[in-house]
Amino acid sequence: MKERKKITLYEIAQLAGTSKSTVSRVLMNQAGVSPETRRKIEQIMRESGYHPNQMARGLAGGRTGMIAVVTPGIFSGYYAEILKGVDVVASQHDVHVISSFARGEDDYPDMIDRFSQPGQVDGMILVAPRMKVFKQRAPRTIVPIVLVGSYAPDNGWDRMDRVVLNNAGAMNELLDHVRQQGCRRLLHLTGLANVYDFAERRRAFEEYLLLHPTLQGTVLSGGETRAQAREALDRHLDEQPESFDAVIACNDDMAMGALQALRGRGIQTPEDVVVTGCDDEPAAEILGLTTLHMPMVELGEEATRLLFERRAQKQISPVARQSIVQMALVVRSTSMRKPAVPV
């Protein structure tokens, strides 16, 4: 039944015995079309399997029907879940999602530049951009931008909507728990310094130590990948064995590297050393890793909601919105010293 020839809005108008204008109105869901005409046009569109040419719509109407999600090149598996959340909301608006991986941190500004030009996308979501991006003034673009898990300095970036995590609060809760497990010498395994969330978590860790003088704390830089985290901890164990009784990693991936390092030396978890992560990646559950749960799909959805709200505004608003997504402590076996719960 479906036409194979490419069919245009003009053809639909012909078949309906009306004009392009009217067909366009029903396509745009605009008022001012008689119910009867509308019904007829809708039926013809359906029967003919008509899909409007996106490129033409974009050019004529100034709306591309696309948004871009830019993620760092190196990623934890959870970026896929954020992407899925974005897709859920975007598809409700009949908008496609362009996914781009930044190649190095220098690539970020270029991508922003490119996407903020007219005729590219209707908006962009920047996931965990590296701090370096913010060295330059924020582009004064008509294309709305939403930041996810990100810094927002006052050289213009603070005008943008953003979705952030309650890093400090969640970290506090986590450290309270670790302390209750009897740990006193805490090692914070941090990641790249230019990742905003990592910096926040580190700061929360250090502030917690100030408030709890009975605790001893160290910060160890674990590099970028799981393997690097493992190596870093290995070296640390060579130099200062038994110097800590808890590893607080800045994310699950690094926590897993830590687990490997400990296991390799026969150090028991959680008996000798408690280990915690952050993110609650799929693998965390399996490993019994205590972590902070981040609702990743939600994160993507919320960012996209902000984007569409912004897009819907007629004029530029002076209000920047910020959504704070709560992470929740998930206690599992890597930190559970007291009662042995069956898995």
Added chain:
Amino acid sequence: MKERKKITLYEIAQLAGTSKSTVSRVLMNQAGVSPETRRKIEQIMRESGYHPNQMARGLAGGRTGMIAVVTPGIFSGYYAEILKGVDVVASQHDVHVISSFARGEDDYPDMIDRFSQPGQVDGMILVAPRMKVFKQRAPRTIVPIVLVGSYAPDNGWDRMDRVVLNNAGAMNELLDHVRQQGCRRLLHLTGLANVYDFAERRRAFEEYLLLHPTLQGTVLSGGETRAQAREALDRHLDEQPESFDAVIACNDDMAMGALQALRGRGIQTPEDVVVTGCDDEPAAEILGLTTLHMPMVELGEEATRLLFERRAQKQISPVARQSIVQMALVVRSTSMRKPAVPV
């Protein structure tokens, strides 16, 4: 230095003291422009921060500069890696990647239909489409399609390029290894029957049994998710305890579910039961899960290469290409009975 007013090809032509045609030629990388003129235009484009309007290019030239990747709604984390591979190759061609998650298997045909209309994308990659998609004849579309990890029945789908895995060969290697570990009663934990790769692996499992009469084999359906796999194995253990000494799961996720079920009953791995997966997801390494390694980024890259080769062809070619990606056995602790190797 950067212009904020939107700048068009026409402006570039003005600045260069030439015509739109000539500017378009350098944009399209076409021959027939004096080196001097080309250099000048390129410089002006760079200085003005010009990016051509994609919508206009798409409408005028018939090339959208986008390709779509459609993935199933429920996904293992590894789809993100495929997406990354796609992005790597696509960006070399200055093409953007639209990522779409199919909402249920009925959504697949609709998406294919929509994307294959003109003015949408220049090509599409279908990742692990459910078998149901192939019930209907393949669309006779000008938009090239590449199938990844997929069936290709002869009702038109066999005209398409595809990237597949050496499921049977790899499964054989895996089963040889399991047999060498002393296992004789094998339980195959399979996933949704409508996933091509799962069906292939199951077939390979059954054929292996036919060739090795000393082995005993069972196939257990593990549902769709890790949790379901765990439950399925739990029920099986209730009904027929100690009926197997190896679990051969159709992917890592289900293998992890199996590990949970076994652990919950105090059954030792690999001493009592050997467990294997497939895919080599990030979590597999941590868990010490024996699996078949799938080079996921490569898979995405190869699919995209096929797509661009097809796009470059002037006329429709009668040749359908098939790339077979080799999976390799990765032996880890869940199947290593003989020598205890240090992790």
Added chain:
DNA sequence: CTGAAAGCGCTTACAG
């Protein structure tokens, strides 16, 4: 409620 016309910013023959 409806239609004719202009125009979005490019590419692509075509003519020179």
Added chain:
DNA sequence: CTGAAAGCGCTTACAG
């Protein structure tokens, strides 16, 4: 090697 003109398929005032 270069330019003028047509046209891609829509949306958007504008006029009725």
